[in-house]
Amino acid sequence: MVRTTTLVLVGFQVLVTLLSAGADYIPPSRFDGFVYGKGSLNLLDTVLIEAFYDPVCPDSRDSWPSLKQALHHYGSRVSLLLHLLPLPYHDNAFVASRALHIASNLNASATFPLLEWFFKHQEKFYGPNTRNLSRASIVEEIVKSATQVLGRSYYKAIKNGFNDTNTDHQTRVSFKYAASRGVYGTPFFYVNGFLLSDTGDAIDYKAWRKVIDPLVGTKKSIQNTESLHFFL
Numbered sequence: 001m002v003r004t005t006t007l008v009l010v011g012f013q014v015l016v017t018l019l020s021a022g023a024d025y026i027p028p029s030r031f032d033g034f035v036y037g038k039g040s041l042n043l044l045d046t047v048l049i050e051a052f053y054d055p056v057c058p059d060s061r062d063s064w065p066s067l068k069q070a071l072h073h074y075g076s077r078v079s080l081l082l083h084l085l086p087l088p089y090h091d092n093a094f095v096a097s098r099a100l101h102i103a104s105n106l107n108a109s110a111t112f113p114l115l116e117w118f119f120k121h122q123e124k125f126y127g128p129n130t131r132n133l134s135r136a137s138i139v140e141e142i143v144k145s146a147t148q149v150l151g152r153s154y155y156k157a158i159k160n161g162f163n164d165t166n167t168d169h170q171t172r173v174s175f176k177y178a179a180s181r182g183v184y185g186t187p188f189f190y191v192n193g194f195l196l197s198d199t200g201d202a203i204d205y206k207a208w209r210k211v212i213d214p215l216v217g218t219k220k221s222i223q224n225t226e227s228l229h230f231f232l
């Protein structure tokens with residue numbers, strides 16, 4: 001009896017410790033994600049696309065050019081908030097995602113260029129290609145690569161970023177946020193908060209136009225909305 005009580009107490013203490021360890025970063029001090037382009041986001045004045053990407057995921061990579069093309073087509077009428085979901089079965093997804101947080105902290109405009117760098121060179125960081133490498137050497141490789149994108153003067157800062165527990169927390173928050181939205185793979189897209197149902201293939205530019213055109217107030221869609229109001 002005494003033993004059981006002790007066990008329960010120890011279990012409770014472990015639970016309390018775990019909870020208090022997590023409590024300092026959930027909820028985070030700012031909303032998760034990186035805004036594409038202009039930097040700030042006015043949620044209620046724009047069509048909001050949320051993309052969940054893993055920087056070392058080939059499907060995320062393949063979906064980016066058409067999404068980017070659509071964003072450029074719509075300009076300020078459509079915004080992108082990028083979230084990261086480092087998938088546990090992609091060996092270097094967490095360090096790559098952490099590099100994006102580090103880059104973003106140093107220069108927010110460098111986040112998407114670094115993401116594109118990862119997309120271009122991601123094979124280098126696939127599991128089978130890094131099987132014999134130490135974690136430290138992979139981090140060093142990523143630091144060097146991020147330095148190419150951000151500029152030589154950032155080498156030390158990027159390296160220090162990997163020693164800063166805050167960037168570890170930011171990356172964990174990204175993972176937890178994706179999990180809390182029910183995202184279990186990449187890429188996943190939400191439009192104005194609603195999951196874009198899976199089209200099977202990677203969504204291409206034409207598919208984006210089909211989704212977004214009716215939402216941004218083209219003449220046709222305004223008429224549709226008006227006739228809809230009539231029935232409501």
Ligand SMILES: *[C@@H]1O[C@H](CO)[C@@H](O)[C@H](O)[C@H]1NC(C)=O
Binds near residue numbers: 109110149
């Ligand atoms: C931040 O990154 C952008 C895009 O790469 C670059 O044009 C700009 O010069 C950088 N700013 C600083 C202060 O490094």
Ligand SMILES: *[C@@H]1O[C@H](CO)[C@@H](O)[C@H](O)[C@H]1NC(C)=O
Binds near residue numbers: 128129130131132
């Ligand atoms: C890893 O090491 C093993 C054993 O030395 C070797 O057979 C394999 O080709 C190496 N893999 C890579 C990706 O370098």
Ligand SMILES: *[C@@H]1O[C@H](CO)[C@@H](O)[C@H](O)[C@H]1NC(C)=O
Binds near residue numbers: 160
């Ligand atoms: C990072 O931390 C390790 C262990 O605490 C230390 O040996 C290393 O010098 C640190 N690196 C940087 C760049 O601060």
